[in-house]
Amino acid sequence: MSDDKDERIEDLTDEASEAQEEGSYLLERRAIAAILYAVDINDAAKLTELMEPLHAADIADLLEQMNAYDRRRLVQLYDREFDGEILSELDERIREEVISVLRPDVLADAVREMDSDDVVDLLEDLDEPQQEAILDALEDADRVAVEQAMSYPEYSAGRLMQREVVAAPEHWTVGEAIDFLRSHEDLPDQFYHVVLVDPRMHPVGNVTLGKIMRSRRDVGLREIMEEVFQVIPVTQYEGDVAYAFNQYHLISAPVVDADDRLVGVITIDDAMAVLDDEHEEDILRMAGVGDDASLSDTIIEAAKGRALWLFVNLLTAILASLVIEAFAETINQMVALAVLMPIVASMGGNAGTQTMTVTVRALATRDLTAQNAMRVVIREVSVGALNGVLFGLTMAAVTGLWFGVPMLAVVIGVAMLATQVAAALGGIVIPMTLDRFNIDPALASGPFVTTVTDVVGFFAFLGLAASVLM
Amino acid sequence: MSDDKDERIEDLTDEASEAQEEGSYLLERRAIAAILYAVDINDAAKLTELMEPLHAADIADLLEQMNAYDRRRLVQLYDREFDGEILSELDERIREEVISVLRPDVLADAVREMDSDDVVDLLEDLDEPQQEAILDALEDADRVAVEQAMSYPEYSAGRLMQREVVAAPEHWTVGEAIDFLRSHEDLPDQFYHVVLVDPRMHPVGNVTLGKIMRSRRDVGLREIMEEVFQVIPVTQYEGDVAYAFNQYHLISAPVVDADDRLVGVITIDDAMAVLDDEHEEDILRMAGVGDDASLSDTIIEAAKGRALWLFVNLLTAILASLVIEAFAETINQMVALAVLMPIVASMGGNAGTQTMTVTVRALATRDLTAQNAMRVVIREVSVGALNGVLFGLTMAAVTGLWFGVPMLAVVIGVAMLATQVAAALGGIVIPMTLDRFNIDPALASGPFVTTVTDVVGFFAFLGLAASVLM
Known part of the structure; x- marks a missing residue:
């Protein structure tokens, strides 16, 4: 060189x-x-x-x-x-x-x-x-x-856990625990707790290493156990594991088999990685990209992953077009309708996506439950109505100035309001219903919501126009 | 009772x-x-x-x-x-x-x-x-x-950290550290590492409690330091802090001031909470809901948070309608165009959102960099072209059967291809450009991408129709 x-x-x-x-x-x-x-x-x-x-x-x-x-x-x-x-x-x-x-x-x-x-x-x-x-x-x-x-099973706690656990009988003292740790050669690289177990290997509590270090040798481990103690079943879905770590601020948690016996331990870095994956999946699913899309996918893989959702969207778009076709005669008489109708549909689609996103997130973070469902639905519909009135009036004014036909302004205003309310209703009821039937709302809500907003948008606008203006 | x-x-x-x-x-x-x-x-x-x-x-x-x-x-x-x-x-x-x-x-x-x-x-x-x-x-x-x-500053590491740090001089032995921990009353509730510092309080390494427990009393702390060691500047943005924890699988990290002196420590549970918030914000921003939307917002707050995005969408929808209006005469001669045009725009909007979502995510996770930008752009445009051909042919066939006008089938097929390619290009170039100018791509990409797909969609379809069919 x-x-x-x-x-x-x-x-x-x-x-x-x-x-x-x-x-x-x-x-x-x-x-x-x-x-x-x-x-x-x-x-x-x-x-x-x-x-x-x-x-x-x-x-x-x-x-x-x-x-x-x-x-x-x-x-x-x-x-x-x-x-x-x-x-x-x-x-x-x-x-x-x-x-x-x-x-x-x-x-x-x-x-x-x-x-x-x-x-x-x-x-x-x-x-x-x-x-x-x-x-x-x-x-x-x-x-x-x-x-x-x-x-x-894939995506279970059993796949996430490490089998190397530092456990101690519940009746041990701090001194006994320290001597044990000192004499043991094959402890895991990283551990933060000693899991206390009863004679049948059922975990009964966690003691942090910090507490052990700070306590006198004759203190019983049971006396210095953590207040918060969560045990993870080995078959639990990894998303629920991540939820527990996030909700209860866990650093590590013992994993038990069907007989409640200690079989491993999950640490927070694994849970954090799962949380990260879950978020990623949610975002990608909501955009219809497929939940494992990545920049390193080949062109064919990426195209395939997206084509499915585009195909579903094509069907719903054709459905919406059939609504337009039913009013072809009306449009023929007043071409302004063709100019304005995408605005109504587009505003509905956006409002629907907004409500849907809030709903899907609230379901994922478990903030939306049977307890508050009704109140949230009413709130969303009220928000839709409020913005419906606001943008209905705005669009009526714009239309009046643009085309100079007062009745057309009234028609678009009312259609806008109807579509915003429908979007809010669809945006919350559809994901909640899918969730009730255990279908991932992040994956499947989009096409349904868009269909509702498009069909309602075109139908309300063109239908009103046909009956009022013709 | x-x-x-x-x-x-x-x-x-x-x-x-x-x-x-x-x-x-x-x-x-x-x-x-x-x-x-x-x-x-x-x-x-x-x-x-x-x-x-x-x-x-x-x-x-x-x-x-x-x-x-x-x-x-x-x-x-x-x-x-x-x-x-x-x-x-x-x-x-x-x-x-x-x-x-x-x-x-x-x-x-x-x-x-x-x-x-x-x-x-x-x-x-x-x-x-x-x-x-x-x-x-x-x-x-x-x-x-x-x-x-x-x-x-708000959202800085200084706000996240706790000031109670367990630190020890770098020349100490395991025995000295244990004696110190035993004799100290006011240690934090939760700690996982002892931070080693030089005489000027600059952190030089982390030792896990597990390592201290397992080592003989005469071992120097320096010998059992962690291999991975990250120091967080006190002014660092909390999102970068969370990134570092996730990327390097940190459990805790010392925070230093402008003179590199130890001022606090951040633990993984805080970082995990930030990561969770950041994801939440990204999702809500992309849907145009406002990044702090929550189920406990009042109706007025929620409506206000969403109205801004709906207003931007209204402007872009009106822009798209102006394109349609330019071809009002063409639509008047063939109402089928009004029936079909929302399909082209809707497919473009969806494809654009897909690409945009992948791009925004890749920017957030720092997978998309100057290093691979060109390759990713080419890949996205190729994906767009591939799906453009697929859905162009599909829509041409559907249109041919539906309206029986062969040239209309050709027009919609070509318009579909053009829109899909434009959607892919807009979906990746727009967020990358915003990111370059330090504007959050999650917040601002949506309206730009939709404008591009709507305008290109309507213009390609109606423009082609006007020049070929009339």
Whole structure:
């Protein structure tokens, strides 16, 4: 390598570390440029030096943002340095790609370093042959642990938990607990509580390490238990697990089997990741993009994911058009109707989406329950009526000035009000009904709500026009 | 109280605790009924008994879901039992209401129990006089702490952090740390790390309590520091703080002032709450509901929050109508155009929203950067083109069968393709541009994208029709 090149890369490295220090968590363009340059000149030592200070999560982001060609070269050049944590952090599709590029012994080493719950997470998204290759790389004890976790249903607490738990008999004292912790070699990397169990391994409470440290050796563990104690059933849906962590500010919670026996522990970082995924899914579902859409999807995957919702929208749009066709004669007599009708429908669609979004969120955060449902419906309809009057009057004024036909102004004003009320009603009743029937309201409400607002909008406007103006 | 009533309430209580045991986190209808009944018969003892097993977060949810009249009666009956944690968990608007109902001495007691960061959170949303009443209730040391926290900008790390930090000189051994923790009375309730500091109080690393417990007394703390260590500047935006916790799987992180000196610590539960809020805001903003919309808003507040977006939508809808008006003559000659045109616009609007949602999310999660922007734009436009061809052909076929005019079928097919491509382009370029100019893309993209799809949709369809069919 020439001195010239060496200098350029040094410059980039300096700038990269400066950028890191600025406290913005984004990988700076220059850090990326330096890394890409090291790959370009095939300099494994430099690449390792540049990657060394980076967190696995940032390396994963970097890999996701590169094109496939650079990614493959980087992974090959990085080779033995590639560790399991990077794999855990990668997006599903990119992960499969990287696994297929890694040499088998590098992959085996990487997987052996990972916690069992991360291996489970990795395996979930892989094909059978890739799964087997990874299971074979594990040591016997780890493989059994992973296979057992995989036997729990997908998206259950059993898949999230780690099996390594620090537990102590409930009758122990602080001193006994400390001696136990001191003498035990294979404690988990991260733990925050000691779970107290009765003789049949039923969890009875949590003691924080902080409390243990602060207490005298002769204090009983039961005396310093946490007030808030939640036990998670192993089959519980991960979304409910995340809800419990968020609602009760848990840091870790023991997981129990059907007989209430302690089988593992879930920590808040896992719950936070689930919460993040759930939000992501909700947003993507509401926009009809498919809940696992990601920037690393191929064009075909992305197009397919969106086509379904577009197809449903096409059907509802055709339905709305049939309403218009029924009034073709009316439009023929007054073309202003064709000019104005999209305004009524569009305002209805927006109001419906607003109400629907508030409703879907309130259902997801469990703020909307049987307890307050009626009051919320009445509130939404009142909001719709209020905005209906406001925009009805506005549009009547605009129409009067624009087309100079007073009755047309009255017609659009009334149609606007009717559509806003219908949008509010549809926006709240449709997701609530779907939720009652256990259909995800985030996924399915959109098309129904739009259909209601379009049909009501066109029908109210054109129907009124036909009976009043013709 | 008659035996009969007493029996009824006993039944409800039993059922309530059964429901609690089922492991669903929702407060059961029966538990709520029992509580409301206790309020109805003015039985404070019973109310206290029923509320006792409930977590403050659940009591807060219960209060939020009641009507204002019942809420006031419950708060008054519960009286001295009302504690600070319930206040922390309440929704802003309901909290103000509850504070105004609480007796001043009850409020003072409640606030005195709270952690300083929770008091700060409480104060942020209150009016000046309410703020003063609460500050007056605090002990001197706490008041100073709270006032200092309030001096940091809103939404900054300084507001999130707690000032009670467990720190130790970096040269200490495990034994010294344990002795210190044992002898110290006023440690925070919850802590997971000991922050190592140099002589000038600059944080240099984190040691988990688990590591301290497992290590021999003569091991130096520096030797067992965490590998991943992030320091949070006190002025950092809370969204960036939450990002760092999520990205680097932090449990707690020290906060430093402008001179890099340790001033506090943020724990993951605070970060998780921020993450949750941020998601909520994104969803609500994208739907144009206003980022602090909540079910406890009054009708007027809710209507106002939504009217702004509806007004913007009205302007863009009128703009689209002006395009239609330009082709009024064309529509007059072929009313089928009026029937079909909403389909083109609606499909464009949906495709635009899909792309926009993916883009806004990718910007929020920092998956879309300068590094991969061009590739993502090309991908989105390709997806748009692919679905444009698919739905263009579909609509051409439908139109051909429906109206029997071959050229009309061609026109709608081509217009559909053009609109889908424009929607994809608008859906990605608009949020990226807003983001570049530091305008929140979640808030502002919607109206721009809809304008583009409506205008392009109507113009392509009617313009083509005018030039080909007339």
